[in-house]
Amino acid sequence: MTTKKKGYTARDIQVLEGLEAVRRRPGMYIGSTDERGLHHLAYEIVDNAIDEAMAGFCDRVAFTLHADNSVTVHDNGRGIPVDIHAMTGRPALETIMTTLHAGGKFGGGAYKVSGGLHGVGSSVVNALSEHMRVEVRRQGRLHYQEYKRGEPTADVVDAGPIPKADPLRAGTLVxxxxDKEVFGHTRFDWDTLLTRFREMAYLNKGLWIICRSEAHPEDDRTFYFEGGISSFVRHLNHNREVLQAEPFYMEETQDTNVVEIALQYNGGFYETTLAFANCINTVDGGKHLEGFRAGLTRAINNYAKKSKLVDANTTNFSGEDVREGLTAIISVRMEEPQFEGQTKGKLGNAEIKTAVEQLLVQHLEFYLEEHPAEGRRIIEKCFTSQRARD
Structure with missing residues (x-):
């Protein structure tokens, strides 16, 4: 039995200032302090660079894993603003790096589409780092600031004009x-990082992501995919017998939501479907995945009946029937994504379910009508799946 504490007054209420709350309860912000939480730090900083790419201001992101387990990320985007922020009276750079819920992702001003919902990414990484240095190349000048466990060690420094020999003329370097006090001796896993960054390159066709490991230079990688998520599907199916020569692909905007889908069937028995929202891998699914599954089932059944490949009165494929042997990527881009949890594992926007379902039915039915041989093979695959379940 616990001992009861008699008093409970205003003096018992703690108010944590600045980023102290992050250090006291890091799991609330990054999910955990194990290997998964550690990797989330790297993803947050890279996601900020990807946001610049999605906004059209960046086409190159470089990631370096140093031998001491520190990380450097730099992009050739616009660079974080360094002018004085009206509310805080401090440079915008310092405000973003030291204040929760501060950034250009609220209100749709600097970023129409971004992966950052909570505005905590950079400042949380800063709070959970022994040391951080941010360099900004912007409007021809170099500024930087250094931090220790979330606190600035000095004011933002104006280092003067960017040297002509500096190959990075604009952008942000972090x-x-x-912090070992938070993560112990857990180290970044290079293969885990490469898997994530390969995904990012697939989701942003035309973006270069250069990955360098000081400990394993033989494993350095550069990712660039002009084919985008269609290339992603081909990569996932590269050792499988496919039913379509090329993946089905669609991209369309409904209202302000961009829906992009690629899919290809193979002769296997398992489904591989990955769903992304604003380049965030929503590992727990969400409304976009629900819309995809509903739209896929509708489109396959509609086509099978219209083309008289099945008896319209007796045959109706289930979701399991139409997803066996499916490899698919769903990528949606939204101005106001509603993620569940700080780690953004599930998308909650109800309206995206309708958009994905409607657009997929429209485009996939047309594709199947235009590719009858592939359509017949897909329906036969669904029949085989259905019979195996009966």
Whole structure:
């Protein structure tokens, strides 16, 4: 039995200032302090660079994993603003790096589409780092600031004009060392990082992501995919017998929501479907995945009946029937994504379910009508799946 505490007054109420709350309860912000949480730090900084790419201001992101387990990320985007922020009276750079819910992702001003909902990414990484240095190349000048466990060690420094020999003329460079007080001796896993960054390159066709490991230079990688998520599907199916020569692909905007889908069937028995929202891998699914599954089932059944490949009165494929042997990527881009949890594992926007379902039915039915041989093979695959379940 616990001992009862007699008093409970205003003096018992703690108010945590600044980023102290992050250090006291890091799991609330990054999910955990194990290997998964550690990798989330790297993803947050890279996601900020990807946001610049989605906004059309960046086409190159470089990631370096140093031998001491520190990380450097730099992009050739616009660079974080360094002018004085009206509300805080401090440079915008310092405000973003040291204040929760501060950034250009609210209100749709600097970013129409971004992966950052909570506005906590950079400041949380800063709070959970032994050391961080941010360099900004913007409007021809170089500024930087350094931090220790979330606190600035000095004011933002104006280092003067960018040297002509500097190959990086604009953009942001962030170097951070995860805090051993928080993460112990957990280290970044290079293969895990490469898997994530390969995904990002697939989701942003035309974006270069250069990955360098000081500990394993033989494993350095550069990712660039002009084919985008169609290339992603081909990559996932590369050792499988496919039913379509090329993946089905669609991209369309409904209202302000961009829906992009690629899919291809193979001769296997398992489904591989990945769903992304604003380049965030929503590992727990959400409304976009629900819309995809509903739209896929509708489109396959509609086509099978219209083309008289099945008896319209007796045959109706289930969701399981139409997803066996399916490889698919769903990528949606939204101005106001509603993610569940700080780690953004599930998308909650109800309206995206309708958009994905409607657009997929429209485009996939047309595709099947235009590719009758592939359509017949897909329906036969669904029949086989249905019979195996009966």
């Amino acid at each position: 170097t951070f060392t995860p």
